[in-house]
Amino acid sequence: MYELVHHIADVRLRVAAPALEELFRDSVRGMYAVMRGASERDSQPVQRTIEVDESPDTTALLVDFLNEVLNRAQIGHELFTDVLFTRFDGTSLTATLSGIAPASFEEDVKAVTYHEADVRREGEAWTTMLVFDL
Amino acid sequence: MKLTDLEKINDHLWEIPKSHRPDMHVPARVYATETMLQSIVQDRSLEQLVNVCTIPGIRKYALAMPDVHEGYGFPIGGVAAVGASDGAISPGGIGYDINCGVRLLRSSLTLDEIRPRLEKLAHSIAREIPSGVGRGGSVRLKGQDLDLILRDGARRAVEMGHGREDDLKHIESGGRLDGADPHVVSQVARERGFDQLGTIGSGNHFVEIDRVEQIFDEEEAARLGLVRDGIVVQIHTGSRGLGHQVATDSIKGMMKAMPAYGITVADRELACAPISSREGQRYMGGMASAANFAFANRQLITAGIRRAWSREFGDDVVEIVYDVAHNVAKVERYPDVGEVVVHRKGATRAFPGQPVLIPGSMGTASYVLVGLDGAMEQTFGSSCHGAGRTMSRTKARTQINAEELRGRLRKLGIIAEAGSSKGLVEEAPEAYKDIDAVVDVVARAGIAKKVARVVPIAVVKG
Numbered sequence: 001m002y003e004l005v006h007h008i009a010d011v012r013l014r015v016a017a018p019a020l021e022e023l024f025r026d027s028v029r030g031m032y033a034v035m036r037g038a039s040e041r042d043s044q045p046v047q048r049t050i051e052v053d054e055s056p057d058t059t060a061l062l063v064d065f066l067n068e069v070l071n072r073a074q075i076g077h078e079l080f081t082d083v084l085f086t087r088f089d090g091t092s093l094t095a096t097l098s099g100i101a102p103a104s105f106e107e108d109v110k111a112v113t114y115h116e117a118d119v120r121r122e123g124e125a126w127t128t129m130l131v132f133d134l
Numbered sequence: 135m136k137l138t139d140l141e142k143i144n145d146h147l148w149e150i151p152k153s154h155r156p157d158m159h160v161p162a163r164v165y166a167t168e169t170m171l172q173s174i175v176q177d178r179s180l181e182q183l184v185n186v187c188t189i190p191g192i193r194k195y196a197l198a199m200p201d202v203h204e205g206y207g208f209p210i211g212g213v214a215a216v217g218a219s220d221g222a223i224s225p226g227g228i229g230y231d232i233n234c235g236v237r238l239l240r241s242s243l244t245l246d247e248i249r250p251r252l253e254k255l256a257h258s259i260a261r262e263i264p265s266g267v268g269r270g271g272s273v274r275l276k277g278q279d280l281d282l283i284l285r286d287g288a289r290r291a292v293e294m295g296h297g298r299e300d301d302l303k304h305i306e307s308g309g310r311l312d313g314a315d316p317h318v319v320s321q322v323a324r325e326r327g328f329d330q331l332g333t334i335g336s337g338n339h340f341v342e343i344d345r346v347e348q349i350f351d352e353e354e355a356a357r358l359g360l361v362r363d364g365i366v367v368q369i370h371t372g373s374r375g376l377g378h379q380v381a382t383d384s385i386k387g388m389m390k391a392m393p394a395y396g397i398t399v400a401d402r403e404l405a406c407a408p409i410s411s412r413e414g415q416r417y418m419g420g421m422a423s424a425a426n427f428a429f430a431n432r433q434l435i436t437a438g439i440r441r442a443w444s445r446e447f448g449d450d451v452v453e454i455v456y457d458v459a460h461n462v463a464k465v466e467r468y469p470d471v472g473e474v475v476v477h478r479k480g481a482t483r484a485f486p487g488q489p490v491l492i493p494g495s496m497g498t499a500s501y502v503l504v505g506l507d508g509a510m511e512q513t514f515g516s517s518c519h520g521a522g523r524t525m526s527r528t529k530a531r532t533q534i535n536a537e538e539l540r541g542r543l544r545k546l547g548i549i550a551e552a553g554s555s556k557g558l559v560e561e562a563p564e565a566y567k568d569i570d571a572v573v574d575v576v577a578r579a580g581i582a583k584k585v586a587r588v589v590p591i592a593v594v595k596g
Contacts, residue, residue, distance in 0.1 A: 006526050008177050008204050038268070038554065056390060060402075067382050074375050075325045077268050105268030106554055108336040108596070110230040110378040114385070114402035115206030131206050133230045133378075134337045134527070 002030035037102025066112040135180040158187040177204040185400040191221025200575040201522030207403030210480035218473040224406035227477030233428035234372030237457040256592040262438035265596025266333025284316035287426030291433035305457040315419025327376025332434035344588035377424035456489035460519035484509040484517035497563035508580030521566040
């Protein structure tokens with residue numbers, strides 16, 4: 001699950017999930033919720049595979065992964081709502097993204113920042129904060 | 135941060151002493167009134183400013199302008215100078231939107247002449263200048279064009295037919311930063327930028343038609359071609375996806391490189407590397423390239439405004455007053471600290487005699503200032519860059535009704551052309567600080583003097 005948290009200029013997202021891969025998936029969904037298609041009715045479905053390697057730690061892997069998702073979104077004019085991981089080891093991953101190609105986006109996310117990102121175990125859940133630069 | 139952590143220097147300047155935290159190399163200074171300061175300490179701006187004081191090679195002090203608000207790494211409205219030979223460059227000290235900036239145009243028309251066709255003009259500008267968010271713009275760069283834009287900025291845009299040679303005289307650095315190295319701009323950054331030239335983006339980016347409401351300095355106003363009730367146009371945008379990706383690539387690279395240089399930072403967004411290092415030099419070359427892309431972007435948007443203007447008003451000539459960057463790093467020299475690299479993140483260069491453009495929110499006012507000697511003595515030649523947010527986007531969306539806002543703007547005589555209601559309410563006047571108070575601080579501090587106050591009559595948003 002994710003929720004929007006107060007930030008004066010940008011977007012702050014709190015994400016929590018029972019498993020690490022779900023935390024990554026919910027973060028993708030949170031980013032989609034921020035960007036959204038301005039009109040999604042006739043959007044074509046899309047699927048992309050991305051790889052991220054050699055991130056220094058799991059927190060950096062999440063931010064690097066989301067920035068790769070953002071790149072695919074910005075370059076292909078596509079938005080992603082789901083993800084399937086075929087490789088995931090904490091510092092690298094391979095993922096298949098599923099989503100849509102809308103006519104335009106509602107919001108332009110410039111980057112996913114490392115600011116406040118901190119993937120950690122809290123009781124039964126994996127959690128992190130994410131700040132998107134708008 | 136508590137108010138008691140700050141020491142008052144005078145009515146508009148406060149200091150967080152170096153002793154506040156053991157890892158600070160220099161103190162931090164904040165330009166603000168006591169009332170403004172009470173608001174500033176509500177977010178994490180000043181904690182972020184203290185973190186800036188830990189950057190290797192920082193000189194004298196880290197500065198916050200009166201429009202400061204929380205960002206990531208650096209606060210927005212932050213200025214820091216590091217030694218050119220021993221300092222570290224931090225991409226987070228410039229921000230993701232490299233050379234986000236403001237361009238001011240002027241028309242020879244008056245409000246009475248423009249008013250009957252204003253709605254049509256605003257609509258025409260909105261059609262000429264797409265947001266480009268999620269679909270790109272109408273210009274697709276081919277062959278060597280992107281490399282030439284990255285190298286030569288607005289100059290190349292003019293050579294491609296998007297303006298006049300004379301335009302370049304009225305742009306900071308002539309619309310072209312030296313030191314651009316297009317080869318270090320990644321393929322991903324290029325792909326993000328190739329269809330975004332001539333687009334405005336979303337968020338707080340806009341094109342705004344304004345009326346010159348008040349002239350404070352007749353001589354300076356005459357020099358800039360500004361007259362009371364004259365019509366001006368502001369463009370606020372930056373380097374779009376290309377610049378964002380240059381920043382992302384650089385922060386990622388520097389995070390990996392920092393251990394080799396023995397650098398640790400309080401916030402990963404402050405990732406930095408020695409300016410002389412491979413990573414530092416790559417960033418400087420990439421940043422200058424992205425800055426040039428932004429200068430070219432504002433040049434193409436100017437061309438779009440001129441086309442729309444020409445359709446409505448025939449041969450009225452729209453001239454550039456000035457164009458300033460407010461997210462950039464520059465090598466500069468000051469008598470007391472020598473050669474430094476000045477990081478400005480949401481801060482405008484304010485060299486003596488240079489126009490300083492301070493956009494406000496869509497329902498209030500904006501200012502044209504001119505830099506003073508005091509800026510060179512106090513702020514590494516820097517001033518504020520805008521009003522600064524005081525309400526989050528999420529709060530604005532829940533508290534402000536789009537139709538009520540449109541009605542309120544209409545009553546003020548302001549036409550709003552917005553791509554989305556969400557984008558409109560997020561930028562409502564009440565989401566911003568009082569621009570008059572912000573500008574008063576820099577004027578009273580002797581950083582810049584007021585030349586003109588302009589008020590909006592039409593706003594075009596992505």
